[in-house]
Every structure is written in structure tokens, then in C-alpha cells.
Amino acid sequence: MSGPEPSPVVLTTADGGRLEFTCAPGSSVLEAAAEAGATLPASCRQGTCGSCHASVTGGAYELGPYSEQALPADERGRGDVLLCRTFPCGPLTAALPYEQSRILYGGIPVREAVITALEPVAQDTVRLELRLDGETDCQFDPGQFMELQVPGEETKRAYSLADTGNWEGRLEFYVRLREGGRFSSYLARRAAPGDRLTVHGPQGAFGLHETGLRPRWFVAGGTGLAPLLAMVRRMAEWQEPQPARLFLGVNEPHDVFGVRELAAVAAELPGFQYEICVWKPLPGWSGPTGTPADRFAAALPELGGVAPDVYVCGPPPLVDAVLRAALLGGVPPEQVHRERFLAG
Numbered sequence: 086m087s088g089p090e091p092s093p094v095v096l097t098t099a100d101g102g103r104l105e106f107t108c109a110p111g112s113s114v115l116e117a118a119a120e121a122g123a124t125l126p127a128s129c130r131q132g133t134c135g136s137c138h139a140s141v142t143g144g145a146y147e148l149g150p151y152s153e154q155a156l157p158a159d160e161r162g163r164g165d166v167l168l169c170r171t172f173p174c175g176p177l178t179a180a181l182p183y184e185q186s187r188i189l190y191g192g193i194p195v196r197e198a199v200i201t202a203l204e205p206v207a208q209d210t211v212r213l214e215l216r217l218d219g220e221t222d223c224q225f226d227p228g229q230f231m232e233l234q235v236p237g238e239e240t241k242r243a244y245s246l247a248d249t250g251n252w253e254g255r256l257e258f259y260v261r262l263r264e265g266g267r268f269s270s271y272l273a274r275r276a277a278p279g280d281r282l283t284v285h286g287p288q289g290a291f292g293l294h295e296t297g298l299r300p301r302w303f304v305a306g307g308t309g310l311a312p313l314l315a316m317v318r319r320m321a322e323w324q325e326p327q328p329a330r331l332f333l334g335v336n337e338p339h340d341v342f343g344v345r346e347l348a349a350v351a352a353e354l355p356g357f358q359y360e361i362c363v364w365k366p367l368p369g370w371s372g373p374t375g376t377p378a379d380r381f382a383a384a385l386p387e388l389g390g391v392a393p394d395v396y397v398c399g400p401p402p403l404v405d406a407v408l409r410a411a412l413l414g415g416v417p418p419e420q421v422h423r424e425r426f427l428a429g
């Protein structure tokens with residue numbers, strides 16, 4: 086008697102590309118794609134970060150254990166899956182929410198980099214700048230992330246690139262320091278300019294979508310600003326014509342950062358507006374208050390029924406609140422592009 090057969094899998098990218106391979110029994114779709122030479126966007130590979138999100142369009146499968154923050158019940162109900170936890174039970178087809186260019190056929194690049202700047206920009210938030218060692222080719226799409234490895238350890242963490250691709254080998258990140266966190270503790274206690282780090286990437290599916298002149302609205306919670314800053318910086322560099330609006334929210338006034346960087350984009354990009362709101366205002370804060378999801382929801386009617394492309398990044402509750410507000414405001418789910426900053 087022969088054992089279970091491998092399952093044929095067909096994945097379709099947002100720009101119409103097709104990826105066909107077979108998935109051996111017991112392998113996830115993510116593993117089978119890698120086995121076939123295609124590294125799909127992913128980070129934790131254990132169902133907790135949400136980076137390998139896709140939509141099944143046909144066929145039966147089983148889902149291994151995953152965190153509901155990475156795949157909320159309503160997304161699951163629409164047929165969405167995490168490919169690192171998807172085990173086909175026969176032929177399977179799925180749609181990938183990104184273009185072919187995000188699939189790596191030569192594996193994830195691994196390079197060495199040196200810390201060139203490490204500075205506090207708000208309470209518990211630092212700006213980290215690295216230079217690739219001996220290399221100037223630093224091309225990536227705004228929205229992508231790198232995994233940074235703690236020197237001398239196996240520990241890697243994903244951080245979104247805040248700047249645009251460049252020929253100076255420069256990588257810029259904004260990191261929220263988490264009490265007791267492995268990478269956070271390295272940055273808070275040991276890291277210094279001159280340290281060498283191994284960097285894995287660029288990787289990831291999050292990024293700008295070309296949809297004509299439709300307005301682009303960006304919503305960030307805390308360091309979720311990083312990939313959105315990269316996107317609006319790219320828009321400024323290329324003088325892209327879509328009206329763009331960015332809502333950044335932080336907890337308290339001492340958490341505010343990115344003011345100079347957003348002002349610089351506004352000075353270069355006609356049609357770009359931004360606002361920073363504080364959830365728990367203290368005396369002395371005269372700016373907007375509330376969450377960026379509330380501010381986004383309140384502003385949507387100003388577009389007079391035009392549904393913008395929405396890009397949201399930050400902690401899962403914020404991303405989910407913006408998704409709900411967008412759907413209530415008439416924005417189709419496929420126009421809401423999201424990255425959840427989850428621990429891997």
C-alpha cells in the first residue's frame with residue numbers, strides 16, 4: 086500500500102504570475118515552495134507573525150496551530166490562511182497578495198552591516214542606522230523589512246526599513262524597546278556604533294500598490310510608522326501624484342517621533358498631509374487626540390465616497406481597528422494593505 090500522495094499547489098501573484106509545485110505530506114505550503122526554490126515572504130514560520138498571509142481559492146487543507154492575532158477569525162472566515170501553517174489535503178490553489186518580485190528565488194540575502202548611528206528619538210524608541218559592510222547596493226521596496234541578528238546569538242528579529250533603497254548601503258530602522266525583549270535588551274544595553282550585525286533580507290510582502298490616481302491613506306501606530314515613512318519618502322522621490330494622507334498615533338506626548346521626517350516629506354510632496362495624535366494627552370499637548378484609527382474613520386467621509394488605498398502598520402489591535410473602520414466606511418478589503426508588528 087502506498088502512503089499519501091504529494092499535493093499539487095498553484096499560487097497566483099497579484100500581477101498574474103504563477104508558481105506551481107508539489108507539497109509532500111507533512112510539509113507546509115511555505116516549506117514546499119522553498120523546497121521548489123521559491124522563498125515566499127515570511128518571518129516567524131510558526132503562525133505568530135502574519136507575514137505569510139494568503140487566500141485559498143480552491144481545494145482542501147488543514148491549518149496547523151496559529152495565533153489569532155496573526156489571522157483574525159473574520160479573515161480566516163474569508164478563506165485567508167497563513168502559508169507556514171497550511172497543509173494541503175489534495176490539489177490546492179491560493180492567491181498571494183503581492184507581486185512576483187517579492188518572491189526570492191536565490192534565498193534570502195545574508196550580509197554583514199555596521200551600526201553607524203543609534204539614538205533615542207522618543208521614550209523607549211530608538212533610531213538605528215546601519216551600513217552594509219563593503220557593499221553599496223542597497224535596493225529594496227518601501228514596506229519591506231530586514232531581520233537583524235543579535236551579535237553572537239541566533240536571535241533574529243524583523244524590523245521595517247524606514248528609508249528608501251539607496252546606493253550608499255544605508256539601512257534605517259525605528260525600534261520600540263520592549264522591556265526584557267532579546268533584541269531590545271541588546272540595543273538598550275550593549276549596542277554601540279561600530280558593532281557588526283548580520284542582516285537577513287530585504288524580505289516581506291508589504292508595499293505600495295499601483296492603482297492609478299486613487300488617494301493613498303496611511304495609518305501608523307508607533308514604530309509602525311517605519312515602513313509607511315519609506316513609502317511616502319518614495320512617493321516624494323518619484324513625485325508621485327496620488328493625494329496622500331498619513332495618520333500617526335502614539336500613546337503619550339513623550340512617545341512622539343518622526344516629526345522632522347514627516348515635515349520633510351510634506352515639504353517635497355505636494356498633496357501630502359499628515360497628523361500626529363496622542364491617545365493619552367497630558368497637559369501641554371495641544372495636537373489631535375485619540376487613536377489614529379478614530380482619526381482615520383472620522384476623516385474618510387471627506388473623500389466624498391471615493392475609497393482610498395489604505396496602508397496600515399503597527400500593533401495588531403490598531404491594524405484590526407483600521408480594517409474595521411475602512412470596511413464600515415466602504416473601502417473594499419482588498420484595498421486595505423496591512424503589516425502587523427507581532428513578536429515572532
Ligand SMILES: Cc1cc2nc3c(=O)[nH]c(=O)nc-3n(C[C@H](O)[C@H](O)[C@H](O)COP(=O)(O)OP(=O)(O)OC[C@H]3O[C@@H](n4cnc5c(N)ncnc54)[C@H](O)[C@@H]3O)c2cc1C
Pocket residue numbers: 128134136230242243244245246258259260261262263264265266267268269270289308309311312400424425426427428429
Ligand atoms: C514584519 C515585521 C516587522 C517589524 N518591524 C518592526 C519595526 O520596524 N519596529 C519595531 O519596533 N518592531 C518591529 N517589529 C517587531 C519586532 O520584530 C520584535 O517583535 C520586537 O522588537 C520585540 O523584539 P525583542 O527581541 O525585543 O522582544 P522578544 O524577546 O521577542 O519579546 C520580549 C517580550 O516582549 C513582548 N513583545 C514582543 N513584541 C511585542 C509587541 N510588538 N507588542 C507587545 N509586546 C511585545 C513579548 O511578548 C515578550 O514578553 C516587526 C515585526 C514584524 C513581524
Ligand code: FES
Pocket residue numbers: 126127128129130131132133134135136137138155167168169170
Ligand atoms: S511566517 Fe507564517 S505567521 Fe509568521
